[in-house]
Amino acid sequence: MCGIVGAVSQRNIVPILIEGLKRLEYRGYDSCGVAVHRDGGLQRARSTSRVAELDAQVAADQVTGHTGVAHTRWATHGAPVVHNAHPHFSHGVGADAYTARPGRIALVHNGIIENHEELREELRGKGYVFASQTDTEVIAHLVDHLYDGDLFDAVKRATLQLKGAYAIAVFCRDEPHRVVGAREGSPLVLGVGTREGAGENFLASDAMALAGVTDQIVYLEEGDVVDLQLGKFWIESRGGSGSGGTGQPQGERYARVERPVRTVLAHTGAAELGPYRHYMQKEIFEQPRAISDTLEGVEGISPELFGDGAYSVFKEVEQVLILACGTSYYAGSTAKYWLESIAKIPTSVEIASEYRYRDTVPHPKTLVVTISQSGETADTLAALKHARSLGMPHTLTICNVATSAMVRECKLAYITRAGVEIGVASTKAFTTQLAGLFLLTLALGQVRGHVSEAQEAEHLKAMRHLPVALQSVLALEPQVIAWAEEFARKENALFLGRGLHYPIALEGALKLKEISYIHAEAYPAGELKHGPLALVTAEMPVVTVAPNDTLLEKLKSNLQEVKARGGQLFVFADGDTRIESEPGIHVIRMPEHYGALSPILHVVPLQLLAYHTACARGTDVDKPRNLAKSVTVE
Template sequence: MCGIVGAVGAQDVVAVLVQGLQRLEYRGYDSCGVAVYRSEGPQPGLYRARSTARVADLQAQVAAEGLRAGTGIAHTRWATHGAPAVHNAHPHFSHGPGADAANRPARVALVHNGIIENHDELRAELQARGYVFASQTDTEVIAHLVDALYDGDLFEAVRGAVARLHGAYAIAVFHKDEPQRVVGARAGSPLVLGVGAAEAGVPAPHFLASDAMALAGVTDQIVYLAEGDVVDVQLGRYWIVDREGRPMDAGQRPVKTVQAHSGAVELGPYRHYMQKEIFEQPRALADTLEGVESVVPELFDGQGEQPMAAWRVFQAIDRVLILACGTSYYSGCVAKYWLEEIARIPTQVEIASEYRYRASVPDPRTLVVTISQSGETADTLAALRHAQSLGMRHTLTVCNVATSAMVRECALAYITRAGAEIGVASTKAFTTQLAGLFLLTLALAQAKGRLSAEDEARHLKAMRHLPVAVQSVLALEPQIIHWAEQFAQKEHALFLGRGLHYPIALEGALKLKEISYIHAEAYPAGELKHGPLALVTQAMPVVTVAPNDALLEKLKSNMQEVRARGGVLYVLADAGTHIGSADGVHVIRMPEHYGVLSPILHVVPLQLLAYHTALARGTDVDKPRNLAKSVTVE
């Protein structure tokens, strides 16, 4: 959820740290900070700047204080333990034990992503040893623990500290007595090493970050640290040990060239990243489907640590289990309809955070499918590992990041090519996930002998037309803006859908509540009379997804139930539905009916409705309160 950047170099690294935070700010923006070892001046030592405003404010603060250094760490926070406040902001310092410690120079500086589950126990132990806590965070516990274990070797102190931690963490830490050394460690939260290049006899700088994108333009040479790794970063050199303390060589932790383009996070002509990403969907879909000339299992061949051939796996399974969270969970719900209707494969969709904590019945002939934009979603990774521990070894991920933990740990993968998604409310990641899941449906149907050549050709033709079809839907924006002006005055909304469009109603409600803070709920339209109808009044708009499918007449009856109670309908209707505008019924006509792929089209106006409603209400569209991108904590 949070962002980490660290650096050790012969030149000033503060600009690299702050620029890295700007690229990671979407991961957490409750507070931010930077700590450095400053060697010049009358008092060399650790200095920091922290802010509960945005990174731009921190940048101004750093400039005003003249922070320059060759060693530093930085962090942007999504609050878990302790309110968003300066005293809870990272980096955290340890001044050593004693009531007067705060008056002494800081000895340890540390930043942390994740959650330490045994922080209360460790806090009590450290307080008994004389350490005074200045924050409510679990992170400060680690800083004091490292200080308590320090005996002249920071690497060993960190190894000793992480051995005591229960939970998830990625940390970067340095000590005043070793000013050209930063030590990092990870378990359950992502952390990468960026390898710099030596220039004109100057030793190479090296970097740490929670995402390679933070280092775009600085280095494209990335080492992905494995679970339990501890990395020692020094000027001109680095080394890594695994959780058992065994040194890892270049073969075990290879340096990979990663093109994390900084241009991917530029706004260009758009007002917000969410707006940009909504309008990038035609290109994102085209990129995701590029090169797909036919339905072949090889599209899903593994790219991870233990890759497998997809055709073998598809022959070995007879059911599917989908694990995901949030928007990705809704894409999985759509896929269930496709998999059972087209491939005739029984499919179960589970919220990842629930699946791992309940007693389930494992089946080794199940294909476990995880869905994640980042590939680092903590709950989904934990659910995947739980399924694997139960003996379900046939795993596949649909993911937007080819180098992520999800891809590395699954036997099979389909990499969507949405590009960097910065807006917290997911848009293009969702539609490209749907495209990947529909291809998976076709591949499984083919493997089971349930896809004719004619049907394959028809479905592929429809998929190739998706970018043009989505572009036509985007042209509806002026009508949606008119709707948004009315929604902006409301505090509650209801979304209805039937069949494979019910998950689209869920996604539309989620988008609206995420960024406009309007309370929104979604229901299968047939459930309206079983309770939600009690909420319907003229003050609650009812959004209805109305494709021209077999359930249309049933849906029209549900709409009449709303009108009979004085409710106001906002209908996204396909051509040929014969639903017209009237008093209390507002209709936007979709450009065309798209059959089983229509969820990909119908979600786009719901994204635009949420965006323009939030815009009208003046909320922070890209960084909604209390939320963050890439949920790497439970």
């Protein structure tokens, strides 16, 4: 969600800024822009199209400079139109007071400023002119108002007046070769330049934006402000006591801090499509390898798979609380069945955005588990901090990004190694999350005495066979394509599952609605008679996940309820379920029954169904409307 790139250098940095935006396109956006310091002034280009169009515009307008910032915006405050696109310029007051003059501040921003209306009115009273409906423009004017020849000082003073979440990158017309960044609640990294003699330094919201430019990365912490100049940088962080200077409230000041420089390989090759039509298709077919990578090095089940000290934590905890959003929430919902049936530990799963806004009953012996692909999901991070504030110190994350805020915030972690996931609709991140959660189940079950050595060996054998089993499922793609042609003509769909596979039905419905824009919802199959059956007609396809488990006979009865009302059933059935194709029932046979790990196999054809339906409808599969890959605002 939104992307930032900034740079100071002795060379033209516009190609670097544009390439950085292209690397961040996967996060989702609806406008983009770039601004540079040029000939003693500010130059800018903005677009509500793709970065490729911005690139053409930049070339046509001959936008060049040695200092600048760029941005991809996912609209929150104000429609996705050019005047709301970033970068924003300040429009301050002149020497004769209350006379608008061209701006001297250029700024980009990720996040949401909660007190923007209050600040807007105050700045209007001082003569500032607003050209957009965004909360971001407020920050640009505020920095301008506080500027007195030192941009670093002005940004520090401005941040003390901001309430909400932000990552910002700012430069000033009056200070060439200087960019200042700050973060609170939204990710921001510093890239240390490695090009001989260039003296360049970079800012980005994601290290991937700097791939091919530098691999020397500093992860900024909450409250950090960073000053980038040619050949040098320094960081100050909010904290301590006393006055921090003019305009700073008592009790808050900034102090110089050191942050480690890490070598980060951003996997540039992962962004290549290869023979695939879309990134989502590529990532669906990468799942056998992703699962294999996630399980690499797992020779046996041990709590230490999740970090030092995990054994003592697992021994102490009496229940599990899972916090997540979207697809990750459905992974957690699946894991609840595993944790309670195999590890015998009470488990609750909470939507992160809801959890911190309701009264709960905390228990100090709870293992708080967060799940996030990016590790930067704002709602999940906030829910984690809320859980800790309630007196639950035992924290663990299942995450795909080892350097993310989520991993840094949690005491224990399992990194899923899915690799970079470009498509907004998550696929390989989901199945690798399930693999990590199953390992967690076995580790907790082992410590609690509910998983024997023989059971552990059996489960591990099944997990190691998953890549082969997934290849067999992917071979079903031609049959799924045939179904997708029919689904593409529908506007509604119903998904059914029972027990362990109900969350998989939820995930299947989510995938279909995300990328094909078909309204889809999922229900436990046993709930049909309690309402959803009223929706069943010949025009309502009903997708059913039908593994050969203890609930199969109950599920068959539910299928008959649909068939009797003229509904069209599309069933993904295990080979030995004895569910046959007939008028009104369409069956795709899964290669094999996979017991407790069956959800990892059954979700794959649902991903393929959503993908090929979207292709048939001609939607933007990798960048569905209104959605973002990494949701870094509340």
